[in-house]
Amino acid sequence: MEKIRLGYVGCGMMAQRVHLPNFASLPDCELVALAEVRRDLGAKIQRRYNIPRLYSDHRGLLEDPEVDAIAVSAPFALQGEIARECLAAGKHVFMEKPMAVSVAQAEAILAASRASGARLMIAYMKRYDAGNELVHDTVARWRASGELGRVVYARAHGFCGDWTAGIDLPPLETSDEPAPAAPTEEHLPSWLPRQWSRAYVSYLQQYTHNVNLLRFILDAGERIRVKHVDLDADGYTGVVILDVDGVRTTLETGSLRYFRWDEHTQIYFERGWVHTWAPPLLLRNAVAEVEIYRSDESGAPGALGGQGVQHTLTRAIPEPRWSWAYKREAAHFVECLRSGAPFRSPGEDALADVRTFEDIFRTWLQM
Numbered sequence: 001m002e003k004i005r006l007g008y009v010g011c012g013m014m015a016q017r018v019h020l021p022n023f024a025s026l027p028d029c030e031l032v033a034l035a036e037v038r039r040d041l042g043a044k045i046q047r048r049y050n051i052p053r054l055y056s057d058h059r060g061l062l063e064d065p066e067v068d069a070i071a072v073s074a075p076f077a078l079q080g081e082i083a084r085e086c087l088a089a090g091k092h093v094f095m096e097k098p099m100a101v102s103v104a105q106a107e108a109i110l111a112a113s114r115a116s117g118a119r120l121m122i123a124y125m126k127r128y129d130a131g132n133e134l135v136h137d138t139v140a141r142w143r144a145s146g147e148l149g150r151v152v153y154a155r156a157h158g159f160c161g162d163w164t165a166g167i168d169l170p171p172l173e174t175s176d177e178p179a180p181a182a183p184t185e186e187h188l189p190s191w192l193p194r195q196w197s198r199a200y201v202s203y204l205q206q207y208t209h210n211v212n213l214l215r216f217i218l219d220a221g222e223r224i225r226v227k228h229v230d231l232d233a234d235g236y237t238g239v240v241i242l243d244v245d246g247v248r249t250t251l252e253t254g255s256l257r258y259f260r261w262d263e264h265t266q267i268y269f270e271r272g273w274v275h276t277w278a279p280p281l282l283l284r285n286a287v288a289e290v291e292i293y294r295s296d297e298s299g300a301p302g303a304l305g306g307q308g309v310q311h312t313l314t315r316a317i318p319e320p321r322w323s324w325a326y327k328r329e330a331a332h333f334v335e336c337l338r339s340g341a342p343f344r345s346p347g348e349d350a351l352a353d354v355r356t357f358e359d360i361f362r363t364w365l366q367m
């Protein structure tokens with residue numbers, strides 16, 4: 001297949017610092033058009049990447065026959081509306097998380113995709129981190145062989161910190177023009193009391209990553225259920241107990257002025273664990289660190305008689321060891337469009353994340 005001709009919507013931070021440089025670097029992708037409401041900003045970024053056409057909003061891309069697919073990064077609820085219109089026009093879409101701020105919004109987006117046949121990938125970059133791939137594969141192998149017993153517990157911890165890691169290139173262009181309105185309220189769950197709108201969106205947009213990663217590591221599909229919620233009055237700090245495909249899982253959340261990024265995920269088996277630490281998100285070419293612990297029958301007699309146990313703790317080096325999850329997700333999108341292979345983070349799968357966050361807040365607010 002020919003190169004994928006990509007249109008990009010929005011020239012904000014994620015576009016400039018992450019997605020545009022990544023897509024521009026892929027040999028099988030050609031940036032053919034850009035859409036940005038703030039024309040001065042759009043013109044600067046158009047020049048930087050030598051992109052042939054600039055539209056004043058995403059609708060320009062919908063009618064451009066030379067655009068095969070569209071990537072979107074914009075404010076939380078707005079980007080879902082943009083994605084829905086792009087899908088309805090038959091354009092394949094790569095969009096930032098969260099896919100939607102309510103199940104109703106997510107279902108409307110998925111209905112547009114089904115109606116036109118255009119495909120939707122959500123940019124859950126953690127699924128494309130080489131360290132997380134190693135964790136996923138190790139967990140799957142141990143579960144299939146049963147060699148370390150069953151999975152007894154999982155834990156996701158995310159206290160945040162500095163996700164930008166001092167990124168300074170490419171330089172960030174700004175605009176004196178006001179950003180366009182980004183309505184949120186009308187897309188929120190109808191049952192959510194309005195005083196909780198901000199807290200709900202902050203919590204959802206942050207921890208959707210962790211819930212999505214847990215479902216990936218445990219191959220859980222949509223088998224996830226909220227068991228217990230204990231949050232502070234900020235609607236952010238606390239702990240949630242989930243059932244992720246039969247595994248008791250805790251989601252520990254909070255915010256910290258940490259200079260790095262305090263996020264780790266651990267999967268416990270009866271006789272071992274796999275543990276992964278996320279890099280600060282914008283630290284280019286750093287992968288999650290992975291620790292693997294296992295205890296095996298050694299075959300030799302133990303100190304107190306009976307069978308001895310051999311304990312092994314390893315720091316596996318994921319491959320490709322110097323790689324960036326965001327770049328690999330962009331390459332995955334382009335490759336899947338060219339080959340027809342399924343996305344690793346499709347829109348249909350992300351519905352389970354949106355539903356989980358509605359359930360967490362509904363449980364917490366006893367609605």
Ligand SMILES: NC(=O)c1ccc[n+]([C@@H]2O[C@H](COP(=O)([O-])OP(=O)(O)OC[C@H]3O[C@@H](n4cnc5c(N)ncnc54)[C@H](O)[C@@H]3O)[C@@H](O)[C@H]2O)c1
Pocket residue numbers: 009010011012013014015035036037038041056057058059073074075076078079082096097098123125179180205281
């Ligand atoms: N995956 C991650 O690690 C990660 C990290 C940070 C942010 N995000 C996600 O990225 C998104 C925010 O991205 P950002 O910070 O770059 O946003 P931003 O608000 O800085 O930029 C959005 C741009 O889109 C433009 N725009 C708005 N509506 C438009 C339209 N209809 N047509 C054309 N242009 C339009 C605005 O003028 C603005 O320049 C959020 O959804 C957030 O969840 C993801």
